[in-house]
Each structure stands twice: as C-alpha cells, then as structure tokens.
Amino acid sequence: MSTRTEHDFIGELNIPNNLYYGVQTSRAINNFHISTRTLENYPFFIKALAQIKKAAALANKEVGVLKPELADAIASACDKIIEGNFVNQFPVDMLQGGAGTSTNMNANEVIANIGLEILGHQKGEYQFLHPNDHVNLSQSTNDSYPSSIKVAAYTKLTDLLTAMEDLKVNLLKKSVEFKDILKMGRTELEDAVPTTLGNTFEAFATYIDTSIHQISHARETMKFLNMGATAIGTGINCHPDYKHVIEKELHNITGINYQIADNLIAATQDTADFVYVSGALKTLAVRLSKIANDLRLMNSGPRCGLGEINLPKMQPGSSIMPGKVNPVIAEVVAEACYEVMGNDVSITLCAERGELELNAFEPGIAYALFNSICLLENAINTLSTKAIKDLTANTDICYNSIMNSISIVTALNPYIGYEKSSSIAKEALQTGKAVSEICLERGYLTEKQLTDILNPKTMLTPHMGTK
Structure with missing residues (x-):
C-alpha cells in the first residue's frame, strides 16, 4: 500500500x-x-x-x-x-x-x-x-470540542424525547384499557387498599411525562456554546465579529438557535450543564427502573406469584425448566437504567475535576453522557414495543386478590374506628374468616352497610363515614 x-x-x-x-x-x-x-x-x-x-x-x-x-x-x-x-x-x-x-x-x-x-x-x-x-x-479544541458535545447531545436528547412520548402514549392506552380492572394496591409488598390496573399504568405514564418536561428543560442548556473562546475564553487568534457570525451560521446549518455564551471564560471552564442533563437522565432511569420492576412483580408466577398481568412471551426462560418464560425485557431495561445511574457518577466526577481555566476530563463526560442517552432511548423503545404494547391483564386474578385480602378492613376505619378494625383483622388472620363475616357477628355494621362500604369501587375514591 x-x-x-x-x-x-x-x-x-x-x-x-x-x-x-x-x-x-x-x-x-x-x-x-x-x-x-x-x-x-x-x-x-x-x-x-x-x-x-x-x-x-x-x-x-x-x-x-x-x-x-x-x-x-x-x-x-x-x-x-x-x-x-x-x-x-x-x-x-x-x-x-x-x-x-x-x-x-x-x-x-x-x-x-x-x-x-x-x-x-x-x-x-x-x-x-x-x-x-x-x-x-479561529478555534481551539477547548471551544470546538465541548460545543460539538452539546450539539450532539441536543440531537440525541431530541431522539430520546421522541421515544419517551411514544412510551407515554402506550402507557396511557393501557390505562384506558385497564381502567375498570380492580386490583389490590400494595405498600412494602404487603396488601394495602384497592386500586385499578388503569390507575397503575396512568401513574407510569405520569412518571414519563414528568421526565419529558425535565429533560426538555435540561436540553435547553445544550444550546449555549463557547465558540469564539479559543484557548481559555479570551478569544485569542479570533476575529472580534467571529462569534456573532458563527451563531448565525450554526442556525442555518442545524435549524437550532444555538447561542454563544455571554461569558466565554466561564463557559470554557464550567461543565455543570452536562451534570444537569445527566441528573435529569438519572431521574428518568430511576423512574423507568421502577416501572420495569413493577412489571416483573405484577407478572410474577404464572401460578405462584401475583399473576396480575401477562408480559409478552419473548423467549424460553430456562435451559433446564421446560415452559419457563422470564420477563427479559423488564430485566434488561432495569440493567440499562443501572448503567445510566453509574454514568451519572462518572459525569459528576469528571465535571468536578475541572481545574483553573479548562476541564481536561470532557472526553469522560462525552463518553458517559452519550452512552446514557443512547441506553435510555434503546431501553425505552424496547420496553414500549416489546413489553407494554401487547401486555394483557388477568382480570379475575386481580379482582380475587381484593376479595381475599384482609386489608380491605381499612375501609371500615371511618365507620367503626381503628381499634375495632384492627381487632377484626387479627381475628381474620387467626381464623381464616372473612372480614365481613366477623363484622356482622360482632354487630358493628349491618349487611347492607358492609356491602356498600366493602364495594371495591367505593374504596377507590375519597369519602368519610360517621362513627
């Protein structure tokens, strides 16, 4: 050659x-x-x-x-x-x-x-x-490199936001589809009070919507560039009009209103904007991981777990146990989220390490930031298309979990008080009797009152009784 x-x-x-x-x-x-x-x-x-x-x-x-x-x-x-x-x-x-x-x-x-x-x-x-x-x-690595990172990050954050909007739409569709499916709510993995499967998915959609607003706001910080700063922000070897002209040229090329920072010395030293973006990404990762893990719990079984939903069957789950199917999509999404959380630590440390007139650790920031954005975009697209879109509900299992639960005694509190309700719960646990049966035996309430009070739909909205 x-x-x-x-x-x-x-x-x-x-x-x-x-x-x-x-x-x-x-x-x-x-x-x-x-x-x-x-x-x-x-x-x-x-x-x-x-x-x-x-x-x-x-x-x-x-x-x-x-x-x-x-x-x-x-x-x-x-x-x-x-x-x-x-x-x-x-x-x-x-x-x-x-x-x-x-x-x-x-x-x-x-x-x-x-x-x-x-x-x-x-x-x-x-x-x-x-x-x-x-x-x-008219450039230095110290202005063209971080400015390129910001332009690239803005582009990829836009792609991420598109994926998030699609996930939110699919979650909202499930919230409507499941709006009348009653299920037991749980706190600390213990039976709590009734809710609906629709409420669960509407809450998931709200998580994503909140992160959409946060990431959209963080993305705006990527518009402020330090082009014209050259080495340390003084603009040495650069024409005085250059920074104003390049602002116009960048808009013509990208269609985005990038702006040159007012203080180029500060903008050349400071990489905290990347920390801000990473923080919003980490917050999304926390929410996304919570959704993935909740899906795993609700899908658990199929006969010895909660079994409230059915995640799409994607692949055999065991090399030794026939018929086993694992929630692989929810699992891989959680794994991606954990890496994003780790990347946030790397970005924070690299940004903190900026010394005097320049941060020499910007390559570490770029590497971790781009990986986080790409991981989240891929994870969200995978979750949306391979888990949420074709997910189904087990209506009877959801309803029976309410009717067989002792925790519905909570609904009696406004009518007979906490102490009597607690006593009923204790006896129900010891004897296996139904809550309503014990309440009737003790003469606390009539059968009609109990039917109205313990109607799961009644327990879904705020109300008070008279003791």
Missing part, C-alpha cells in the same frame, strides 16, 4: 494513502486503547463535529480571514461527513487524555484531506489546505 509522510513537532509518520486522517490521529490511535469505543460508534457526534467545523469555516469566510475557495472546500467536506460519509475515518477512542484534542484533530485532518481532494490536490498536501491553519482557524 502506498503511503505519504506526515509530520508534527514530535516527528514524522508514514500514513497509508487510503486514510483521510493524518499524523495526530495516528498517534492518538496508538496511545488510547481504553474503552474500545471509538468516535465511529457515535455517528451523531461526528456529524456535530462537522457542523461546528462548517459553521466556523463559513464564519471565517464572512469576517474575511479565510479565502472563499478554502472555506467552501471545508464546507463541502463537512457536508459529506454530515451526510454520513467517512464515518470509518474516525477511529480515535472516546476516552482520551488531552481534553479532546485527539478528537478535534481527527476531525480537522479528515476534513482537510477531503477538502484537498475537492480542490484537486492529494491527501497530505497541507500547504494548500491545512488542518490547523485553515480547518481549525
């Missing part, structure tokens, strides 16, 4: 001519074998990098610091990447030292070499279009 020789201030390397990345990317490939997850695994991040680079080139062209033919070549190269081409030219590990410099240079080199071919030159002929002097003009 033919090669070309590229150099940096450390020395020279031979680069295969079929590759669009160059010497600095090659060094990063050799240095970082950590996560085994490369930029190539996050195409939405590569797209965001290209959008940032295109906006920078066009802004530099407008303020007059980059020749139009070079700016146009860079923009055209970026368009090819935005369209999904050249993804395999981004082989750098997501976890890397250097505050993201390896990622930034990977993008700069690929864009430069695509641009060189557009201009009729060979890869590596950087005297005509240079990764640093032209593609990285």
Whole structure:
C-alpha cells in the first residue's frame, strides 16, 4: 500500500494513502486503547463535529480571514461527513487524555484531506489546505470540542424525547384499557387498599411525562456554546465579529438557535450543564427502573406469584425448566437504567475535576453522557414495543386478590374506628374468616352497610363515614 509522510513537532509518520486522517490521529490511535469505543460508534457526534467545523469555516469566510475557495472546500467536506460519509475515518477512542484534542484533530485532518481532494490536490498536501491553519482557524479544541458535545447531545436528547412520548402514549392506552380492572394496591409488598390496573399504568405514564418536561428543560442548556473562546475564553487568534457570525451560521446549518455564551471564560471552564442533563437522565432511569420492576412483580408466577398481568412471551426462560418464560425485557431495561445511574457518577466526577481555566476530563463526560442517552432511548423503545404494547391483564386474578385480602378492613376505619378494625383483622388472620363475616357477628355494621362500604369501587375514591 502506498503511503505519504506526515509530520508534527514530535516527528514524522508514514500514513497509508487510503486514510483521510493524518499524523495526530495516528498517534492518538496508538496511545488510547481504553474503552474500545471509538468516535465511529457515535455517528451523531461526528456529524456535530462537522457542523461546528462548517459553521466556523463559513464564519471565517464572512469576517474575511479565510479565502472563499478554502472555506467552501471545508464546507463541502463537512457536508459529506454530515451526510454520513467517512464515518470509518474516525477511529480515535472516546476516552482520551488531552481534553479532546485527539478528537478535534481527527476531525480537522479528515476534513482537510477531503477538502484537498475537492480542490484537486492529494491527501497530505497541507500547504494548500491545512488542518490547523485553515480547518481549525479561529478555534481551539477547548471551544470546538465541548460545543460539538452539546450539539450532539441536543440531537440525541431530541431522539430520546421522541421515544419517551411514544412510551407515554402506550402507557396511557393501557390505562384506558385497564381502567375498570380492580386490583389490590400494595405498600412494602404487603396488601394495602384497592386500586385499578388503569390507575397503575396512568401513574407510569405520569412518571414519563414528568421526565419529558425535565429533560426538555435540561436540553435547553445544550444550546449555549463557547465558540469564539479559543484557548481559555479570551478569544485569542479570533476575529472580534467571529462569534456573532458563527451563531448565525450554526442556525442555518442545524435549524437550532444555538447561542454563544455571554461569558466565554466561564463557559470554557464550567461543565455543570452536562451534570444537569445527566441528573435529569438519572431521574428518568430511576423512574423507568421502577416501572420495569413493577412489571416483573405484577407478572410474577404464572401460578405462584401475583399473576396480575401477562408480559409478552419473548423467549424460553430456562435451559433446564421446560415452559419457563422470564420477563427479559423488564430485566434488561432495569440493567440499562443501572448503567445510566453509574454514568451519572462518572459525569459528576469528571465535571468536578475541572481545574483553573479548562476541564481536561470532557472526553469522560462525552463518553458517559452519550452512552446514557443512547441506553435510555434503546431501553425505552424496547420496553414500549416489546413489553407494554401487547401486555394483557388477568382480570379475575386481580379482582380475587381484593376479595381475599384482609386489608380491605381499612375501609371500615371511618365507620367503626381503628381499634375495632384492627381487632377484626387479627381475628381474620387467626381464623381464616372473612372480614365481613366477623363484622356482622360482632354487630358493628349491618349487611347492607358492609356491602356498600366493602364495594371495591367505593374504596377507590375519597369519602368519610360517621362513627
């Protein structure tokens, strides 16, 4: 294979001519074998990098610091990447030292070499279009890298919100379908008071709706970028009008109203916006895991558990027990949620570790944040389509759990008081008699009163009796 020789201030390397990345990317490939997850695994991040680079080139062209033919070549190269081409030219590990410099240079080199071919030159002929002097003009890793993370996160959070809306709709459909199915409510895994299966699924939908609002609000923090900050926020090597022009160019490219932060020094140091987003994701993970685990409990059985619902049968559940089917979808959703919770710790620690004028641990933030968003999106789509959509209810089992429960004695409290109700519950546990039977024997209430009071539907709404 033919090669070309590229150099940096450390020395020279031979680069295969079929590759669009160059010497600095090659060094990063050799240095970082950590996560085994490369930029190539996050195409939405590569797209965001290209959008940032295109906006920078066009802004530099407008303020007059980059020749139009070079700016146009860079923009055209970026368009090819935005369209999904050249993804395999981004082989750098997501976890890397250097505050993201390896990622930034990977993008700069690929864009430069695509641009060189557009201009009729060979890869590596950087005297005509240079990764640093032209593609990285008016930038530093310290502004283009975190800004790209935010653009990528905004895009993926939008995808996540779409998945959440679909899950909410499916949960609400089940709440309507199950609105008249009475079941026993439980607190601390013990019988409590009656509810409906519809109430259960409506509550699940409310969890998701609340998280939709929280994540939507958190997503807005991703709109504030530090482009024009260059190294530490002072804007060194950057035209005074550049940051205002790039704001306009980013809107034209993405359709989103990204804004340049008012204080670029603060914006370059501070990564707390990512902590805020991660907190909202963790909250969603907690709620989603609760839903998954409740589904497992309600599905338990089929004969020796609660057996209130039937999760769709997805695969055989045992290599030794014939007929066993496990709630694998609910289980894998919970596992994904636990990883998101762990990612939140990583993001918090990386953000806290920012020192003086820069946070060098942004690659750790990007890696954990993107993984959390993708995990939640996939988990939600899986839960919605493979568990909720075709879930069914066991109406008779749900109703019988109420009628056979001693806890319905709670409904007698407003009429005969806690002490008498507690005494009835104790005798019912000892003798196996029904609550209504004991109450009648003791003459506390008439049969008609008991029928009205212990009607499960009556117990679903607030009311008070007279002692």
